[in-house]
Amino acid sequence: MKTLDLQTPLATLQAFLTALNWLQDENIQKVESPGEGNMNVLMRVVTDKRTFILKQSRAYVRKYPDVAAPIERIDAEHEFYLAIRGANIEAHTPRVLAYAPAHYLMMMEDLGAGEDMTQIYSECDVAVEDVTCLLTIMAHIHEQKAPEDFPLNLALRKLNHAHLFVLPYMLDNGFQLDDVQQGLQALSMPYKTDKTLQAIIDKLGQHYLSQGTTLLHGDYYPGSWMKAKGQLYIMDPEFCFVGAKEYDVGVMAAHLLMTTGEHTWLNTVCATYANKLDEQLVYQYAGMEILRRLIGLAQLPLKRTIEEKAVLLKLARELVMA
The missing domain is CATH 3.30.200.20 (Phosphorylase Kinase; domain 1)
Incomplete structure (x- = not known):
């Protein structure tokens, strides 16, 4: 090499x-x-x-x-x-x-000069037409038939699984949340010690690792969305796998919710997405993504007060518990 x-x-x-x-x-x-x-x-x-x-x-x-x-x-x-x-x-x-x-x-x-869409975190807003376009692109990805020998990508999924479903709930994961925002460590403790929540998170994690039927991007969030040449592009599908479409949809909905603070995006995303969904599973994956982004290691440049994060965490738990 x-x-x-x-x-x-x-x-x-x-x-x-x-x-x-x-x-x-x-x-x-x-x-x-x-x-x-x-x-x-x-x-x-x-x-x-x-x-x-x-x-x-x-x-x-x-x-x-x-x-x-x-x-x-x-x-x-x-x-x-x-x-x-x-x-x-x-x-x-x-x-x-x-x-x-x-x-x-x-x-x-x-693609030339362009930027990913992570700026929406600081703007606390996202254009409806961009969301509609992104959902259309996602639905078309999900409609493509992956070959039977499509890579399982299991090793990378297992690495991602740790960051999604395990590390955020470890009491001693070597990551100090107060270094991100004062008061976040104390705010995280009820979720790190919630055995009922963790039991469902564990089941959701096993579902994530299981084989599904839909071609997924696998990391469908603003860091993978790019604007260049006057249009939207989808980038970096290295986390792709054949799984449940609700994972991509839930992750996208979670980032729209965290960006805007508007929980109505959950219903909007499910209603706008072109194909049939298990909405409960979408909500659970959305809740998981919010939890891991707020109390896990993969932090976002969110412009949210500690009080706003408390509201988001409470909602995220309710979504996971469904």
């Missing part, structure tokens, strides 16, 4: 991509960061003819090198893009230009 990053000499990169037949009689002029990716190494390559993105997975999380992660996750991402190829949502994802599985390396279309 050839590892690449922003420090790779241009001559070395030129020779390597030439050997892969990925260059079109062109010369690399510079390499730059297209933005901070959490999981993988990202590079924008600028040649004398075009630009493109290189994405490479490592045996760890790029943002947290001490956290091991399955390097083959990029295989699942590549298979996701193949599964939606030809669908009417392909225009809402970057095109895969080439793939070198031996190097866990993907060459992708450069």
